[in-house]
Amino acid sequence: MYSSIQDLIEQATGRQLPLHRIVLENEMALTGKTEEQVYELLERHYDVMVSSAKKALTQPQQMIGGLVTGVASKQYAYETPLVGKYLNSVMAMALSASEVNASMGLVCAAPTGGASGVLPAVLLGTGEKLGCIKQQLLDALLVAAGVGALITKNATVSGAEGGCQAECGTAAAMGAAAVVTLAGGTPEACANAIAIALMNCKGLVCDPVAGMVQLPCAFRNTSQAVNAIISADMALAGQQSVIPADEVIEAMFRVGKMLPEALRETAMGGIAVTKTARDLTEGLGGRTIGTPGDPGKR
Amino acid sequence: MNISIFDVIGPIMIGPSSSHTAGAVKLARVSALIAGKPFKHVDFGLHGSFAKTGTGHGTHLALLAGVLGITEEDERIKLSPDIAEERGITYAFHEVELDDVHENTAVITFDHHDGTSTQIVGCSVGGGRILITKINSVNVEVSAEQPTLIMQQLDKPGVIARISRVLAENNINIGLMRFSRVAKRDVATSVPETDQRIRPEVIDRLAALDDVLWVTVIQ
Numbered sequence: 430m431y432s433s434i435q436d437l438i439e440q441a442t443g444r445q446l447p448l449h450r451i452v453l454e455n456e457m458a459l460t461g462k463t464e465e466q467v468y469e470l471l472e473r474h475y476d477v478m479v480s481s482a483k484k485a486l487t488q489p490q491q492m493i494g495g496l497v498t499g500v501a502s503k504q505y506a507y508e509t510p511l512v513g514k515y516l517n518s519v520m521a522m523a524l525s526a527s528e529v530n531a532s533m534g535l536v537c538a539a540p541t542g543g544a545s546g547v548l549p550a551v552l553l554g555t556g557e558k559l560g561c562i563k564q565q566l567l568d569a570l571l572v573a574a575g576v577g578a579l580i581t582k583n584a585t586v587s588g589a590e591g592g593c594q595a596e597c598g599t600a601a602a603m604g605a606a607a608v609v610t611l612a613g614g615t616p617e618a619c620a621n622a623i624a625i626a627l628m629n630c631k632g633l634v635c636d637p638v639a640g641m642v643q644l645p646c647a648f649r650n651t652s653q654a655v656n657a658i659i660s661a662d663m664a665l666a667g668q669q670s671v672i673p674a675d676e677v678i679e680a681m682f683r684v685g686k687m688l689p690e691a692l693r694e695t696a697m698g699g700i701a702v703t704k705t706a707r708d709l710t711e712g713l714g715g716r717t718i719g720t721p722g723d724p725g726k727r
Numbered sequence: 728m729n730i731s732i733f734d735v736i737g738p739i740m741i742g743p744s745s746s747h748t749a750g751a752v753k754l755a756r757v758s759a760l761i762a763g764k765p766f767k768h769v770d771f772g773l774h775g776s777f778a779k780t781g782t783g784h785g786t787h788l789a790l791l792a793g794v795l796g797i798t799e800e801d802e803r804i805k806l807s808p809d810i811a812e813e814r815g816i817t818y819a820f821h822e823v824e825l826d827d828v829h830e831n832t833a834v835i836t837f838d839h840h841d842g843t844s845t846q847i848v849g850c851s852v853g854g855g856r857i858l859i860t861k862i863n864s865v866n867v868e869v870s871a872e873q874p875t876l877i878m879q880q881l882d883k884p885g886v887i888a889r890i891s892r893v894l895a896e897n898n899i900n901i902g903l904m905r906f907s908r909v910a911k912r913d914v915a916t917s918v919p920e921t922d923q924r925i926r927p928e929v930i931d932r933l934a935a936l937d938d939v940l941w942v943t944v945i946q
Contacts, residue, residue, distance in 0.1 A: 431728055455728045470733060477739045493783075530742030533785055533805050540735045540854050542745040548736075574732035582730050587746055587853030589776040589830040603735075640780030642743035693830070694747075695779040 430455065434579055434620050434674040441616040448606075448616050449568040452575030471567050471574075477537040478526070478549035485525035490532035494713050496643040498532075501525035516655060519554035523547060523654040527647035540577045540586040540599050543642045546650030547600035548573055548607065551657045555608050569610040573603035576623055583675070584682035588635040588694040591685025597646075597653040598630040598681065602674075604657030605664070614665050624670030624677040626653075626660035631677075632684050634692035636699025639710040645700055734872075738855040740799045746831050747777065747784030750851030752804060754833060754859075755793025757871045760945050761862055762837040762845040767816060769794050772823035772834035777851075787820055790833060794818075799855065828860070865916045866907045873902055873920040874946035876930075881938040882908050882915040889936050890917065897932075899923045914940065 431437045431451065441448045456467050484490070489499035501524035510517035526546035530536045536545040548570075556566045577586065580599045585591040605622035609615075614622075630653060638644045664670075670677065691698030700706060740749035759766075771790050773781055781787055785805065792807035795814070803810065811818060823834055829850035837845045848861035849869075859869035862877065869875055880886045887906075894901060900922040908915035925944050934942045 452732065456732050459729065460731055471736070474733070474736050474739060533741050533743065533748070533788075533802075535739065535800065535802065536742050537739050538737055538745040538749065538855055540745075542740060542742045542749060542855075545742070545745075570736065571732065574736040575728075577735035578728055578730040578732055581735055581854065582728065585853060586735070587831075589746060590853065637780065637783065639783050641783030642747075646743075690830075694776050695830075696783070697779060 433583065434576070434623060434678070437575065437579070438616045438620050447568070448575065448610065448619060449571040452571045455575070468567060471570060474537045475567060475570060477535060478539070479553065481526040481529045481534070481536045481545065482522040482549035482553055483525060484534070485528040486521055490528045490534060492532040492643065494639060494641055494643060494709070496638060496641065496709070497524070497528055497647040500647055501528050515554060515558045516658065518557070519550045519654050519658065520651045522553055523550035523651040524647050526550065527650045531641070531643045531647070539573075539603070540581065541588070541596045543588060543646055544596040544600040544650060544653070546647070547597060547654045547657060548604050550650075550654040551604035552607055555611050555658065559611055561611055565611060569607040572610045572619065573607040576606045577603045580678055584678050585685060590693065591682065592633060592688045592693050593635040593649055594627070594630050594633040594681055595685050596635070597649045598627055598633055600650075601626040601630060601653040601657040601660065604654060605660040608658055608661035609664055612661065612665055614661070618664040620674045621668060621670045622661045622664035624672060624674040625663050625668065626656055627674075627677045627681055628670065628672070629656050629660060631681060632688075634688060634699050635694040636692060636701040637694065637696055638701050638706040639713050640696035640701070734854060734856060738799050740855060741802060741804045744784045745855040746851045746853050747781065747786045748789045748804070749799045749855040750831065750853070750857055751777070751786045751789035751833070752793040752797065752799045753855060753871070754849045754851050754857045755790040755835060756796060756798065757857065757859060757869070757945055758835045758847040758849060759794040759796065759837070761847055761859065761869075761877060761943055762839075763943050764839045764841065764845075766837040766839050768838040769816065769818045770836040770838075771818070771820045772836075773820060774823050774825045774828060774832040774834070775830035777831045777833055778822040790835070791818055794835065794837070829858075862916065865909060865914075867916055867918055868905050869918055869945070871945045873922065874924050874944065876919045876921065876925060876933070877943050877945070878917050878933065878939060879914055879941045880917065881940070882912050883938055886936075886938045887917065890919070890933060890939070893929065893932050893936065894919070894921065897926070897929045899925060899929065
């Protein structure tokens with residue numbers, strides 16, 4: 430059993446087991462499922478991730494307001510990305526899953542629906558880059574899920590409670606751990622990658638235009654997917670987070686609590702109350718948005 | 728670690744928001760199961776973020792779909808107004824302000840065909856997980872992650888013992904049991920969460936116990 434990133438890392442290191450085995454054992458003990466049953470269920474979730482990350486690459490998805498309809502296919506068709514083909518494909522897949530999600534299509538929450546583009550894009554893109562087989566991707570997914578479960582337990586993954594840092598930020602931390610795993614990094618490097626990814630997006634607010642999970646959500650899924658990869662790369666290069674991952678997670682939770690309600694998924698602050706956002710909202714049937722001056726209820 | 732990885736990687740769901748769409752479907756679906764009886768009208772009071780950003784997240788469609796028994800993975804969620812109309816069920820949404828509740832809270836009131844009504848308060852706590860906090864003004868805590876019995880009984884000595892004996896005789900282990908009551912010697916609510924699924928004949932036996940008023944199961 431473990432209750433922190435530190436515990437998890439120590440157990441893996443102490444028992445000389447890969448991280449995914451520790452997460453797997455815990456899941457089996459917790460739910461009574463066999464190893465085969467856990468992997469079978471994991472594969473079902475993975476398959477939904479793959480379909481959401483691919484679906485909009487060639488087929489723009491229709492949605493109320495249509496703010497991000499076609500963003501994935503545009504990125505996918507872009508032939509001269511400065512960041513290279515690997516990151517561009519990660520970006521396109523993050524946009525695809527976000528687009529499918531916004532259109533009320535089928536996605537796998539990871540950790541939430543609003544952040545469901547990060548992990549599929551990071552896993553698939555990196556898997557392809559490194560030539561990983563499916564089993565490796567499922568093992569990396571286990572590690573990511575174990576990290577996400579710890580953040581759920583010790584902080585929050587709800588945008589309404591902690592802002593975007595709790596949703597896309599957690600997804601980035603999970604993705605960073607997955608990338609380190611795929612690249613054969615140590616459990617300790619995983620912990621550093623988790624901490625760095627969360628540090629990189631500390632305080633990120635949730636301010637959806639017209640209250641819809643479209644803008645800036647699709648772009649934030651994309652940037653947090655890239656955050657996951659660069660955080661993993663920093664950790665793999667030997668960078669130390671200095672502040673332990675568990676403390677960074679706790680800090681994320683505290684920052685979330687300090688965010689005003691207007692910046693926690695209420696569409697009452699940030700990008701959501703810009704002039705253009707207000708105009709767009711009115712155009713979508715006159716739904717009113719509050720102002721930053723509205724009294725909070727907490 | 729007492730949270731399953733599939734509470735994090737998952738649910739497999741219809742977008743866009745695990746808390747505002749998938750969680751709302753589950754909250755409403757579980758509420759309708761607790762209400763138990765068919766209904767002709769349902770009223771949704773939305774608090775906090777549910778009220779502020781619900782429309783854009785499809786929360787209204789999701790809540791309505793949930794009370795109609797549609798699940799989180801069903802692409803018919805966006806068609807829920809049509810399905811309600813087909814079934815002759817009317818509905819209304821309005822904003823409510825509640826004290827000391829989660830940001831994503833809904834008050835769901837079912838008007839049944841027999842003239843009675845059931846009011847459920849619950850919230851969507853993120854990642855598609857939910858918590859039912861009130862059933863007809865009685866405080867409860869129902870997450871519906873394990874098979875869960877919700878029972879109302881008279882607040883008298885020995886009733887709980889009889890309930891747990893029936894469960895024990897049927898080899899059902901109680902993982903967690905919560906109680907609440909309005910006042911001493913009045914009606915009490917007990918919510919056992921069990922490790923095993925509960926068969927219909929066990930529910931019948933529980934419902935037939937002396938001083939047990941009402942039983943429902945969510946699994």
